[in-house]
Amino acid sequence: MRFSAGCAQWQIRFTVSSLVINRHRVRDLLSGTIWDRRGGAAGPAMSRSIVRQSKFRHVFGQAVKAEQGYDDIRVSKVTWDSSFCAVNPKFLAVIVESSGGGAFLVLPLSKTGRVDKNYPLVIGHSGPVLDIDWCPHDDNILASCSEDCTAMVWQIPDHALTRPLSDPVVVLEGHSKRVGIVSWHPTARNILLTAGSDNLIIIWNVGTGEPLISMDDHPDLIYSVSWNRNGSLFCTTCKDRRLRVCDPRKREVVAERLAPHEGIRPMRAIFTRDGNIFTTGFTRMSQRELGLWDPTNFEEPIALLELDTSNGVLLPYYDPDANMVYLCGKGDSSVRYFEITEEPPYVHYLNTFSSKEPQRGMGFMPKRGVDVSKCEIARLYKLLDKKCEPITMTVPRKSDLFQDDLYPDTAGPEPAMEPEEWLDGRDEDPILVSMRQGYVPPKSRELKVVKKNVLDSRPTTRRSMSTLDTNSLPLSPVFIDFL
Numbered sequence: 001m002r003f004s005a006g007c008a009q010w011q012i013r014f015t016v017s018s019l020v021i022n023r024h025r026v027r028d029l030l031s032g033t034i035w036d037r038r039g040g041a042a043g044p045a046m047s048r049s050i051v052r053q054s055k056f057r058h059v060f061g062q063a064v065k066a067e068q069g070y071d072d073i074r075v076s077k078v079t080w081d082s083s084f085c086a087v088n089p090k091f092l093a094v095i096v097e098s099s100g101g102g103a104f105l106v107l108p109l110s111k112t113g114r115v116d117k118n119y120p121l122v123i124g125h126s127g128p129v130l131d132i133d134w135c136p137h138d139d140n141i142l143a144s145c146s147e148d149c150t151a152m153v154w155q156i157p158d159h160a161l162t163r164p165l166s167d168p169v170v171v172l173e174g175h176s177k178r179v180g181i182v183s184w185h186p187t188a189r190n191i192l193l194t195a196g197s198d199n200l201i202i203i204w205n206v207g208t209g210e211p212l213i214s215m216d217d218h219p220d221l222i223y224s225v226s227w228n229r230n231g232s233l234f235c236t237t238c239k240d241r242r243l244r245v246c247d248p249r250k251r252e253v254v255a256e257r258l259a260p261h262e263g264i265r266p267m268r269a270i271f272t273r274d275g276n277i278f279t280t281g282f283t284r285m286s287q288r289e290l291g292l293w294d295p296t297n298f299e300e301p302i303a304l305l306e307l308d309t310s311n312g313v314l315l316p317y318y319d320p321d322a323n324m325v326y327l328c329g330k331g332d333s334s335v336r337y338f339e340i341t342e343e344p345p346y347v348h349y350l351n352t353f354s355s356k357e358p359q360r361g362m363g364f365m366p367k368r369g370v371d372v373s374k375c376e377i378a379r380l381y382k383l384l385d386k387k388c389e390p391i392t393m394t395v396p397r398k399s400d401l402f403q404d405d406l407y408p409d410t411a412g413p414e415p416a417m418e419p420e421e422w423l424d425g426r427d428e429d430p431i432l433v434s435m436r437q438g439y440v441p442p443k444s445r446e447l448k449v450v451k452k453n454v455l456d457s458r459p460t461t462r463r464s465m466s467t468l469d470t471n472s473l474p475l476s477p478v479f480i481d482f483l
Contacts, residue, residue, distance in 0.1 A: 052348065055405060056322060056339050059377065061353030061393050070094075070107060070388040071114045075360050078128045080180060081223070081266055081313045081330065084361030085388065086142070087381050088134040089369035091156060093142060094388060095129045095361075096121065102129035102146045106156050106165075120161040124152055124168050133182045136366070137415045141169075141447055143192055143206075145179035151194045153206050155447055170209045170449045174202050181222065185231045187430050188422035189415035190447075193234065193248075195222045201236075203248055205419045209451050212423060213248050228271040229320065232427045235277050235295070237267040243279065245295045249425060257298035261289050266313050272340060273320040276302065278347075280314035280327065288314055290327070292340065292347055303346040307336070317364040319378055321410050324350070326380065326393075328362040335362075335380065335391065353391060357384050367410040372435050377406055407435040 076084055076095040084095045087109075095104045102125035107115065127147030135141035140158065145151040152168035175196035185191035190207040199220060203213040220239035227234045233254070236244045241264065245255040261267055261281025269279045272292075279291045287309050292302040307314075312329035319325070327336045334354040338347050363381035370376040371392075378393035395406055412433030417426055 054339060054341075054348070054350075056324060056350060056377070056395065059324075059337065059350055059393055059395055061335060061337075061351075061391050063355060063382075064390045064392065068112050069390060070112060071386065072117065073105060073115055073383075073387055075383050075385060076128065078130065080130045081315075082131045082180070082361070083315055083363060085363035085381055085383050086132045086134050087363040087365050087369070088139045089366065090139040090158070091134070091142075092363065092381060092388065093132050093134070094363075094383065095132060098123065101126045102144075102148070104129050104132055104144060106142070106161065108158075108160055111160060120164045122154060122156075122161075122165045124154075124166050125150065127178070130178065130180045131182050133184055135184050136186060136411070137184075137189055137413055138447065139413065143182045143184065145182045145194055145196075147178040149173070149175050149178060149196070151175075151179050151182055151192070151204075153192070153447070169447050170206055172202075172204050172206075172209065172211075174204075174211050174214070175200060181225050183225050183227065183234075185422070186227050186229065186411070187231045187416040187428050188419055189417070191231070191419050191422060193225060193227075195225050195236075197221060201225070201246075201248075206447070207419065207449060209449055212419070213251060215246065215248065215251055217244070217246065217253050223266045224268045224270075226270040228275060229273055230427045230429050231422065233271075235269045235271055237269045237279070237281075239266075241267075243267070243269055243277070243293070243298075245277075249423065255295045255298060257293065260291055260293060260298075260301070263287075263289075265311075268314065268316055270316050270318050270325075272318065272325075273323055276340075278316060278318065278325055278340070280316055285309075286311075288312075288329070290314070290316075290338075290347065305345075305347060315362060317362065317380070319367065321367050321408055322377055322406075324378070326364070326378065328359060328380070328382075330360070331358050333358045335382075337393070353393075355382075355389075359383060360385065363388075367407075368412065368433065368435065372402060372407055372438055373400075375403060375406060402436050409434055 073094055074097040076097055086093045091106050093104055093106045103121040103123045125146035125148050129144050129146050132144045140156045142154045151172040153170045155169050175198050177197035179194050179196040181195040183193045192204045192206050195201045199218045201215040202211050205212050218238050223237040225234055225236050234246055241259045243257045243260045244253045247254050260279050262284040263282025265282040267281035269277050272278055277293045277295055281289055283289050288307045291304045312331040314327045314329050317326045323340045325338050334352050336352045337350050359382045361383040365379040370379055375395045375397045376392050380391045382389045382391055409432035411430035414431045416428035416431050
């Protein structure tokens with residue numbers, strides 16, 4: 001009996017100690033600590049601190065009050081995996097339902113509350129609008145693309161629209177099928193990339209309205225395009241299940257990887273600050289998955305992590321200053337966020353913001369538009385069926401002073417070079433600005449389009465005699481003698 005009682009007492013002690021170890025292991029898996037097979041912490045976790053130290057470990061998301069949102073917005077129901085929303089420090093733009101063509105709504109950020117049903121829209125496309133993107137170098141310039149095979153660039157006035165805007169600054173015509181992606185160059189002025197269902201990528205000089213570069217390296221539908229930090233390369237994901245890294249000025253694919261995610265559903269890819277590529281996709285069993293890749297060595301992933309089982313495509317939004325990525329699934333009611341570091345496991349789960357209603361799309365505010373006085377490091381604009389709800393991501397701090405470690409200098413609105421310089425092979429990182437005094441948007445600057453005279457380069461065509469001006473006809477010798 002004594003032996004049995006002793007064994008039972010020992011078994012209870014062993015069970016309690018195992019629970020303690022397992023509790024620490026679960027906690028450290030979430031915080032990024034790696035454990036070896038013997039149950040001990042491996043590598044850097046052998047230090048006294050069990051929990052990984054990070055200033056972003058306690059970031060929390062919070063939806064704003066109802067009166068600070070935007071109500072009565074008829075969000076587009078087009079079946080296209082786009083964010084349907086774009087935001088900058090001045091404006092919120094949302095693709096909306098409209099009859100007889102495509103349209104989107106542009107609101108000053110300060111115009112919160114219920115949106116008038118007769119509020120003027122931006123109407124110029126003859127087909128549904130599929131994607132929109134604000135220019136990083138001018139907060140009043142917006143690019144849009146549509147099923148009508150065109151992309152358009154718009155100048156938005158500083159005040160709220162008083163009548164529908166139907167005259168774009170420039171119309172970009174070069175695709176033979178619908179255009180699904182528009183993306184501005186991060187550092188060069190007036191450089192815009194478009195990708196269409198004709199599997200063609202065209203890079204335009206918006207200042208002249210002419211195409212600069214055309215690439216037809218993709219055999220199937222292009223899902224996503226992302227520039228790197230200085231705009232020297234961009235990466236793409238395609239329906240042929242390949243991840244490609246392209247050099248636009250050499251007009252070639254410099255690296256590619258077949259099936260970074262084994263599933264056949266759409267993938268997304270974005271460049272990180274360090275030049276790596278962050279991807280989202282699906283496994284063969286339709287589980288959602290994220291990965292981190294080194295484009296100089298695509299053989300093995302830096303990190304690969306399964307998340308959950310869902311049909312919604314994960315849209316990644318990246319903050320290069322904090323090296324954080326926010327994952328927003330279409331049809332999800334949550335936003336997961338991760339920190340990317342140089343220590344294993346490289347992609348660290350931080351937390352999840354959850355709400356009741358599923359999201360139709362999402363907009364991501366540039367860092368210069370956040371509120372530094374409240375330690376806000378990111379702001380997302382969640383699209384629901386009939387409204388847009390801002391979500392603030394905040395680091396809890398007790399001090400009211402400016403937090404230098406949270407706000408390093410960030411990319412400002414000034415371009416680092418002209419389009420001709422970029423085309424000639426020059427690369428420049430973004431021009432940085434300080435966030436210490438907060439960000440004050442500059443005044444509106446008019447986009448001037450100077451179209452080159454392309455008539456001289458066109459082959460001459462023969463016109464019918466009925467349309468010719470008689471003054472331009474050559475005179476015969478008989479007619480000369482008569483004169």
